[in-house]
Amino acid sequence: MHSAAPIRVKVLAHIEACRPDTIFYAGTVGLSGAILTKPGAAPGLLILAWLVPTLAWIASLYGGDYFDRELDALTKPHRPVPSGRIKAVTARNMMVFLIALSGLLAVLVNPLTALLAIPAAVFGIAYASWLKGRGLWGNISRGLPTAMTVLYGSMTVQTLPDPALVPLALMFWIHDSGSNLLGALCDRDSDRQGGYFTYPVLYGDEATARGLIQFYAGWVVLVLAWPVFFSERVDLVAYYGLIACAIVLGWISLRSVIRAPRPIARAVGLRAHEIVVIERIILGTFLIAAAGRIELAVVIGIPSLALTMLARRLMRRRYEPRS
Numbered sequence: 001m002h003s004a005a006p007i008r009v010k011v012l013a014h015i016e017a018c019r020p021d022t023i024f025y026a027g028t029v030g031l032s033g034a035i036l037t038k039p040g041a042a043p044g045l046l047i048l049a050w051l052v053p054t055l056a057w058i059a060s061l062y063g064g065d066y067f068d069r070e071l072d073a074l075t076k077p078h079r080p081v082p083s084g085r086i087k088a089v090t091a092r093n094m095m096v097f098l099i100a101l102s103g104l105l106a107v108l109v110n111p112l113t114a115l116l117a118i119p120a121a122v123f124g125i126a127y128a129s130w131l132k133g134r135g136l137w138g139n140i141s142r143g144l145p146t147a148m149t150v151l152y153g154s155m156t157v158q159t160l161p162d163p164a165l166v167p168l169a170l171m172f173w174i175h176d177s178g179s180n181l182l183g184a185l186c187d188r189d190s191d192r193q194g195g196y197f198t199y200p201v202l203y204g205d206e207a208t209a210r211g212l213i214q215f216y217a218g219w220v221v222l223v224l225a226w227p228v229f230f231s232e233r234v235d236l237v238a239y240y241g242l243i244a245c246a247i248v249l250g251w252i253s254l255r256s257v258i259r260a261p262r263p264i265a266r267a268v269g270l271r272a273h274e275i276v277v278i279e280r281i282i283l284g285t286f287l288i289a290a291a292g293r294i295e296l297a298v299v300i301g302i303p304s305l306a307l308t309m310l311a312r313r314l315m316r317r318r319y320e321p322r323s
Contacts, residue, residue, distance in 0.1 A: 013085035017065055017094075018058050020311035021277055024304035026057035028284030029146055029172060031300065033153020033165055035291045036233060041157040048109050049156040050300070052102045053149045056117075059098035060124045060145070066091040067128040075190030110155045117152070120145040133196035135203075136211070139184060143177030164230050168287070171222035175283065178215025179276050181208065185257070186269035205264045209257055216254050220247055234290035242286035249279035274312055281305045 027050035034041055034049035041049075065072070065081045066088055073082040080086040099121050106113040123131075123141045131138040147169040151161035181199060184191065185208050188200040200208045227239055253275035260268040281304050289297035 009085055013080040013083075014094075016315060017062060017080045017086060017091065019061055019315075021308050021315060022061075023054065023057065023311075024308055025277075025280045025284050026146065026149055027051065027054040028281065028288070028300060028304065029053060029149045030153035030156070031296075032168075032284060032287040032291075033150040033161075034157050035153075035288045035293050035296070036165060036168075037154040037162045038157040039291050039293055045109065045156050046296075048105060049153045052106045052109075052156075053152065055098050055102035055105070056120065056124070056145070056149075059095050059102065060128065062091045062098065063095040063125060063128040066095060068132075071190070071194035071196065074194055075187075106152065110159065112159060113152055113155050116148045116155070120148045133191070133198060135197060135199045136181075139177045139181040139199060140173075142180040143173045143175070146176040147173035164233065167222055167226050167229075171219045171226070172283075174215055174222065175219040175280075178212055178219070179273070179280070181211055181215065182253070182257070182269065182273050182276060184208075185212075185264060186266055186273055188264075188269075189266065205262050209264075212254055212257060216250055220250070223247075234287070235292065238294070239286070239290035242282065242289060246279050246282040246286065249275055249282070253279065277308060277312060278305065281308055 030049040030053040031046060034046055065079065065086070069081045069088050069091075072079045077083060081088050081091055103114070103117045103121065106117050123144050127138055127141045131141045150165055150169040150172055154161040154165050184198040185200045185205070188198070188205075191198045192201045199211065223243055224240075227234055227236055253272040256268060256272045256275075257264060281301065285297045285301035285304070288300065
């Protein structure tokens with residue numbers, strides 16, 4: 001009986017470390033790459049197209065908690081590592097284990113995926129340990145693994161990535177670089193306190209807002225233009241109808257930042273980021289539906305969206321306090 005409470009605390013701490021309101025996105029991106037390349041791919045391959053990026057995403061979250069432990073001790077002492085609910089060495093070991101497991105699974109599917117897995121892991125660790133505090137380079141490096149996830153998904157169903165997916169990979173890269181910049185805006189004050197020279201710390205809110213506008217415009221232009229050249233890959237009605245939802249949500253998020261008084265309050269940034277978290281699920285699944293696998297998009301997308309919204313409601317105030 002006495003051990004039940006500590007075990008429960010540990011389990012909840014690991015759930016918190018995995019950030020269940022963001023955990024479902026990466027897998028949908030890998031699945032999209034697989035479906036766009038081969039809509040009728042075997043279920044086992046599709047599962048791996050979803051699972052490997054999900055494991056890698058969780059690894060990056062543990063890595064962030066490990067490398068940010070000193071900063072979090074100053075600014076977010078409630079987080080799992082500084083609060084003592086997860087040991088720093090445990091977070092590090094979970095990162096290493098999940099990187100190794102996801103890399104092994106990827107290579108078992110297609111040995112050439114090592115060409116993507118290795119740089120993705122290097123950039124992920126570099127971001128968490130060093131690049132995060134190096135201005136815009138940190139934001140750009142954080143978006144790169146998502147671009148590689150699109151190509152990885154393609155390589156689960158054929159030897160080399162489909163060249164037609166390169167523009168979409170670039171689109172996801174730009175999109176996630178922007179969402180990471182928005183996250184840096186939320187953490188501006190704590191990063192400044194901890195000596196992290198992120199883009200918002202270095203250049204201020206106005207420059208950050210302009211950067212967010214440019215990232216938004218970049219991914220929107222790419223996602224709207226892609227079917228012009230590859231219309232045979234997707235149902236255009238489904239494609240544009242679904243992506244319109246993501247574009248509108250992205251604009252609502254961006255507009256709230258643009259119109260906010262300066263300096264932009266943390267609460268404004270967090271609300272904007274919460275919208276992006278929802279928008280990303282749509283962005284990750286709309287291609288599955290547009291490629292003709294509507295039933296799979298529903299099976300993956302609706303539970304992911306529901307669980308993301310539920311987790312955001314239950315956990316956001318705990319691990320991302322607004323003040």
